Amino acid sequence: MARFAEEITALSIAAEERISSRHREIDELVDFNQWKVIDAFQRHKVSDYHFAASTGYAYNDRGREVLDEVYADVFGAEAALVRPHFASGTHTISTALFGVLRPGDELLSITGRPYDTLHKVIGKEQDGTGSLRDFGITYSEVALTEEGEVDWPAVAAAIQPNTKVIAIQRSRGYSWRSSFTISHLKDMVEQLRRIREDLIIFVDNCYGEFTERLEPTEVGADLIAGSLIKNPGGGIAETGGYICGRKKLVDQAAYRLTAPGIGRDVGAMLGTTRAIYQGLFLAPHTVGQALKGSIFAAAVFQAIGFQTRPAWNEPRTDLIQAVQFSGPEHLIAFVQGIQQAAAVDSHVVPEPWDMPGYEHPVIMAAGTFIQGGSLELSADAPIREPYIGYMQGGLTYSHVKYGVLSALQTLKDRNLL
Structure with a gap:
């Protein structure tokens, strides 16, 4: 049985009383999304024969075909591509972008610099890696305003005749900005359509699935992508990703994943x-558990004077809870404390390292059953100012609570509180 200092236990009790109304709101969200998923399963008559394994070419795999249809239904899209062949969220996003862009086209990010692992996908001209730039696809980005909003005059000026895809990153990534809610995304789509109707609006939906009642494709986004070892996999899917959107665009992404024709x-x-179906079934509940844990973390860390984003009483549109620390030693202690609460690899002590795809040393707590499964409780951070730790996931609320208290105890034991 875990033992925490009395003041930490008291802090936990007070936080849970304070956030009880927010937890009830999450319960209502879970009901809505759970019933939405079940309705989609029922409409497409999902049966146990859909779970049968396929081999070789897997022509006429009805389980795979119906899975695509269920995902498209749940996400309010014309079509979907759901496959274990996607190695990561970055691979899935890359496939979507390469699928719809051609040499001479431009990709424009209107939410600032994207997540670190996409920098190499964008690449540099003639870098020889097969990046977008290496294939003659240009890239531009518009920084957010100081308030974290889209700079619309700058966006209008940045859109060129060859601009084809507008990229929007829903989640904050490694930044202190707020993540973009579905309401924000709806406004972005409407503003972009007024500027030019033929733009393809792509949303990186990682960490956002089932955190609200609608998905980006239900408010006008043309294409979205995400990872099955995040929200929609429900902690069950062992690998994979999904792409949803307009049928023509999803087909183009599918040609990139396999081959034209x-x-x-x-x-x-x-x-x-079976695991991908079952993961989708569990996802609304599991995402709700993680959201409750994030709200608890925000309340606890705010109570002891740390800045958090979002605050416990602010709207949420993804799993990520950011906490700003005063120095690297606090940040490292926080991440190591989360690791100590894991059921898997709790004895491992994470240290900062030069992780592939990242531009700064990164420390990661990842005591997960599925490697890199960030719907499970995890935490990570680049070791750079302003020393922000990013916690996400938690298959059960109790585990997130345990992780947060473990992190606090680690900080206390090192005289950092």
């Missing part, structure tokens, strides 16, 4: 289908 018609699921 083949697209979605092949791809052995190799026994993963």
